[in-house]
Amino acid sequence: MKIWLYDTTLRDGAQREGLSLSLEDKLRIARQLDRLGIPFIEGGWPGANPKDVQFFWQLQETPLQQAEIVAFCATRRPGRKAAEEPMFEPILAAGTRWVTLFGKSWDLHVIEGLKTTLVENCAMIADSIQFLKSQGRRVIYDAEHWFDGYLANPEYALQTLETALAAGAEWLVLCDTNGGCLPHQIQAVVKEVMAHFGGLDCLGIHTHNDAGTAVANALAAVQSGVRMVQGTINGYGERCGNANLCTLIPNLQLKLGYDCVTPEQLATLTEVSRHVSEIVNLAPDDHAPYVGLSAFAHKGGIHVSAVQRNPRTYEHIEPHLVGNQRRIIISEQAGISNILAKTSELGFELDRQHPLSRTILERIKHLESEGYQFEAAEASFELLIQEILGQRQRPFTLKGFDVFCRTDSRQLEVTIRSQSLATVKVEVNGEEMLTAAEGNGPVSALDQALRKALMSFYPEIAEFHLTDYKVRILDGHAGTAAKTRVLVESSNGRDRWTTVGVSANIIEASYQAVAEALEYGLQRSRRSQLSPLVAS
Template sequence: MTVNSSPQLWIYDTTLRDGTQREGLSVSLEDKLRIARRLDELGIPFIEGGWPGANPKDEQLFWQLKQQPLKQAQIVPFCSTRRPLQKASSESMLQTILASGTLWVTIFGKSWDLHVTEGLKTSLAENLEMIRDTIEYLCGQGRRVIYDAEHWFDGYKHNPDYALKTIKTAVAAGAEWLVLCDTNGGTLPHEVSQIVTDVKKNCPDIQLGIHTHNDSDTAIANALAGVMAGVTMVQGTINGYGERCGNANLCSLIPNLQLKLGYKCIAPNQLSNLAQTSSFVSEVVNLAPDEHAPFVGRSAFAHKGGIHVSAVQKNPLTYEHIEPEKVGNLRRIVISEQAGISNVLAKANGFGIELDKNHPATREILQRLKQLESQGYQFEAAEASFELLMREVLQTRPSFFQVKGFQIHCDLGKGLETTKALATVKVAVKDEDIWEAAEGNGPVAALDAALRKALVKFYPQINTFELTDYKVRIINGNSGTSATTRAMVEIGNGIQRWTTIGVSNNILEASYQAVVEGLEYGLLLHSLVD
């Protein structure tokens, strides 16, 4: 029988409270419920749901989770200590916290004397009484208390004696956890290590946690320093969302703690869902995922340079610090002008195309790739177009249709009115010339609609294709209106999505290339399934 001797760390997620304080991030009640349940599935033991009483949405969240509890996680409300010169038992905000019906409650109080005298406009003695009275009252009501020592590190650096009095007061009043907060995000790792060590000497029998912000770009390093100095609770958010520059990113902290330092945070099978959880949360909050995020980003295990690709195919340890599957990610071979034969062979294998490195076509594919990229193509972001290029060189690219010409006419709107466009196309399908026309809210939409209209009676599956994204970039802006334009379109069929590219000094020509290849690739996928 194997005994798991890995030390336990407790992960405390505050995405639903601190994370939602990020500028530009807004979530509905349903969004918060979906995220809470996903974090529960990930195995997060503590989930901070918000501040009931501060807004109706958070009150409703706790009510909903009372009706349909999470499977394993403790949902935790957040609140401040009572106000100066009041009684905790008469504070309406604490009554709302109690009404949320949770076992655990997180209370934050002031550690920095500056905030006591300037922010609260009260005495240092009264602040200690606010901490004591609030925690004793909540414990007396059967609640277990996590005490967040706000601005702890700044407070300790300015007045260590008083800062220590605040947390000793919290412990004496019944708090079970002391969480040391770097609220301004200005502390550095060596300071965290020293200060946590000092706290452990002064409060040897209390469980310590750490809450770090990223204003100095050291939130993760500070949290790791805290753990190595003895804290056993780590607070953070999914994707590092949070006030100003964000909080410590749990998507990096958890694998660093578990895979690198040997702590037990969540189960291995839950860790393998980390990348999917990161993507899920970014989708729910409607923020673009950071493709270059460590561990969970799409590019975290992407290999572009030819030497890198050749080496990683022989032994992934040459250019990967962990196995991507451990966090639910994938290894990707990227195609670009920096590619070598290894990149081409790897992509061919991924496309299900047999290709030998000694075949003349392999060298031709690589040469055409480099030539086209020098003209402005970017195949690493448009792999569908690269597969079509590869099949063209190998003479296995199907010919579903041929566009013989197109015209676009635009009616200018007035003011902010939408510009209407009319596109006409001439398409040859199975030795038959088809003329069609369609309108759209812009020239690309009109062209896409006209092409579909011409092709759908021959290929009804086109009805399932949807143009989901369209991007244009000017490559050489110093050429003025004759600059080269790169257009990319993303198309999906409800199951898969693919991206194609077009390049021209005519924006409509570049867009036409991308749209045509997008439809062609969708038909290719359908034919391969059939």
């Protein structure tokens, strides 16, 4: 059975605190959603801001491949005729075939919010839908606050749906706008709506996650007869977010057997999720179901051994179905099975009889007892394996570094300006280089000085960027003498990799991580000239 997916990332999702989308961002996301096979993409409210107007104009000139782009707006205002409502002018100018119109279902909102009568609210719904239909538009009706409205006054809430259906709405979407319902409530109400109308094949569901049940609520609605599911990529949305389509789609398709997208489109789900997170500049949720980096990660030695024999022992689906991959985590909890699985994944041929297999395991456990964390720094782990196997070819050798920090705190200024100067001495191919650079902190200065020294030998370093920097104090009881672990995430614009450094000196720990990040990035550049990159 077909389930129609409706994405509202570009409108409802963009209401998430701290999330801001440019025109180009919205266009890029729309094309990702189109590629994923989403049938309906809500583009925004034309007329609400210039950016949304331009967005719809752009898509008129360069349409999407398969998706319907949808304009969003409210019913007309009280006491007006829809044909005379200025709000509808930009909606029609957007040129979409479909318009999603939202109206009030809850008598509380009608009386106290709109300051009008229940009769007038129904007239607003009917008049608005009929006007849009007269202009050649197809209408999706979003029944705002539907479940709260139904629980407060079921007779009136049902009357608003009857009004919308009679006026020509092709979809009736029940909205849990406050996000406070639980699955059993959603299921019961949807069944009552179905019974009232004698069955409907045009019901939709729109859930928010304020009670942490948005996905479960949407699934309950589908199992009760709903045929359209609205949500957002990665669950973005106001307050606690919307139903997460990256969880809903595989649950609907792989678990419940509904037809949502093609298998080939489903296999792009992880890529789309991570691509959208990059566009909106929010870190991906590594522990997200299906698409998270850790969704198919195995750390315990017994787990790894079992997964190697049969992945079904600890995986509920095959990772490739959603475009993800199995990962073997290396940590102090690792057994020999973890080591062999991980080294095989990286292209090293080892077995239990290899004399260095145990050496690697003991070295990992020793280093992690010292504060290293290789499960979060797989690039450093690969370099370590190369070193133990005698295969590490260092592109440069550090001969020493100095860092000088200067602060300028002026009496009447709140902020303190800090400038750092780093000097590094490195050897490349037998040639020593001494360079200095300034930065807005010691790590920045070190990074700049090292790059400056290496750029003439390795110009590809210009593509590498430090994208994240994390510091953790490992023994708080030791005060300023405590060991520090530094994790550095780097990117070449296509791939990400993480390295780690540990020392009682935060500058030294940072240098270790930064230097290994550059070394590993250079290795990736060399590999890319021979074969496609494999994400680390």
